[in-house]
Amino acid sequence: MPDAFHARITAELADIDAQGLTKPERVIQSRQGPEIQVGGRRVLNFCANNYLGLAGDERVVQAGIAAQERWGAGTASVRFICGTLEIHKELEHAIADYLGFEDTILFAAAFDANGGIFEPLFGAEDAIVSDSLNHASIIDGVRLCKAKRYRFANSDMADLEAQLKQARADGARDIIIATDGAFSMDGYIAKLGEVRALADKYDALIMVDDCHATGFLGPQGKGSFAHCGVKVDFVTGTFGKALGGAMGGFICATKDVVALLKQRARPYLFSNALAPAVCGSSMEAIRIASGEEGDKLRSQLFANAERFRGKMAEAGFNLLPGEHPIIPVMLGDAKLAQDMAARMLELGVYVIGFSFPVVPRGAARIRTQMSAAHTFDQIDEAVEAFIKAGLELGVI
Numbered sequence: 507m508p509d510a511f512h513a514r515i516t517a518e519l520a521d522i523d524a525q526g527l528t529k530p531e532r533v534i535q536s537r538q539g540p541e542i543q544v545g546g547r548r549v550l551n552f553c554a555n556n557y558l559g560l561a562g563d564e565r566v567v568q569a570g571i572a573a574q575e576r577w578g579a580g581t582a583s584v585r586f587i588c589g590t591l592e593i594h595k596e597l598e599h600a601i602a603d604y605l606g607f608e609d610t611i612l613f614a615a616a617f618d619a620n621g622g623i624f625e626p627l628f629g630a631e632d633a634i635v636s637d638s639l640n641h642a643s644i645i646d647g648v649r650l651c652k653a654k655r656y657r658f659a660n661s662d663m664a665d666l667e668a669q670l671k672q673a674r675a676d677g678a679r680d681i682i683i684a685t686d687g688a689f690s691m692d693g694y695i696a697k698l699g700e701v702r703a704l705a706d707k708y709d710a711l712i713m714v715d716d717c718h719a720t721g722f723l724g725p726q727g728k729g730s731f732a733h734c735g736v737k738v739d740f741v742t743g744t745f746g747k748a749l750g751g752a753m754g755g756f757i758c759a760t761k762d763v764v765a766l767l768k769q770r771a772r773p774y775l776f777s778n779a780l781a782p783a784v785c786g787s788s789m790e791a792i793r794i795a796s797g798e799e800g801d802k803l804r805s806q807l808f809a810n811a812e813r814f815r816g817k818m819a820e821a822g823f824n825l826l827p828g829e830h831p832i833i834p835v836m837l838g839d840a841k842l843a844q845d846m847a848a849r850m851l852e853l854g855v856y857v858i859g860f861s862f863p864v865v866p867r868g869a870a871r872i873r874t875q876m877s878a879a880h881t882f883d884q885i886d887e888a889v890e891a892f893i894k895a896g897l898e899l900g901v902i
């Protein structure tokens with residue numbers, strides 16, 4: 507064993523720790539929900555992407571069990587060899603119908619959907635114009651593609667226009683604008699109305715990553731594009747957040763785009779099919795989210811977000827502005843964010859400090875996330891804990 511290699515790894519870990527950037531894994535001893543068990547204690551949970559509260563919902567869990575009973579543990583195959591079950595086709599149709607697209611391709615994760623979308627569809631003659639705050643998986647997906655890259659400052663429409671102009675001046679064949687529908691670290695919602703207008707002006711396509719929007723933003727929870735009242739060409743998303751919280755990703759697009767992706771997208775061609783239990787749970791979550799119950803859950807979710815945001819602002823915390831149920835409590839220093847999260851856990855509230863490289867250096871924060879499953883009492887309890895910890899640590 508080369509000792510120098512292992513010494514380097516140990517030193518790198520020590521360096522991460524010294525900067526207060528270590529991200530510990532806290533072990534949860536219960537089902538996901540607004541209240542969870544951690545270290546043998548019940549604590550309030552304010553950091554899951556469990557927007558509609560469906561991750562621990564008994565109907566969603568039972569639908570997964572039923573699918574596993576019917577279809578087994580999995581396919582032991584990628585989709586095109588012998589891994590396409592009826593339930594995969596059902597899920598593809600369910601999500602396409604829900605979001606209003608012709609067809610869908612499933613992936614093991616949205617990370618893979620973003621990793622697989624660009625390279626098969628765009629070549630060296632094309633241009634990808636990408637928001638600077640886009641999720642890591644979009645950035646990686648763009649890197650895997652030969653298209654020329656352009657970057658615009660987060661939601662800066664003047665910069666987007668400048669980049670589109672440049673791409674046209676450089677002679678791009680096709681141009682695609684790639685953006686998160688809601689930016690995961692800040693909770694900012696993309697200005698898709700303006701993006702649409704610029705896309706029309708410069709004859710560009712739009713790809714939206716709606717991992718933090720599908721199921722709860724816009725009418726029927728169809729996502730950020732519906733929230734902004736526009737159509738887009740491609741939506742990538744996840745079943746790992748609002749839609750049941752299991753795992754798995756998808757791309758919604760036209761029939762031909764999906765057909766080509768099924769021939770060429772590498773994470774689809776070279777990775778196992780989604781497990782039946784995941785498909786069953788996700789379909790039940792789509793059924794709930796797309797119906798009247800979904801409307802009630804969405805109202806509760808946004809009422810919770812408004813209450814938390816109002817009380818925290820009143821207490822003097824520095825919050826990023828917005829309306830999304832992601833509500834970042836800005837702290838700046840990475841060590842402070844870790845200390846604050848640790849103190850909050852002692853006070854019975856599970857939140858996580860986010861620091862570099864997940865957010866820019868000096869912009870550490872506690873990113874709180876509301877769920878429809880939270881009660882007003884739980885929100886108030888969390889605010890009280892924040893105030894106590896905030897006063898102790900000199901944050902407010």
Ligand SMILES: Cc1ncc(COP(=O)(O)O)c(C=O)c1O
Pocket residue numbers: 614615616617618620641643686690715717718743744745746753754755
């Ligand atoms: C904006 C965004 N895109 C993609 C992903 C990846 O989703 P998945 O967990 O399904 O791979 C995430 C998850 O963190 C995300 O926040």
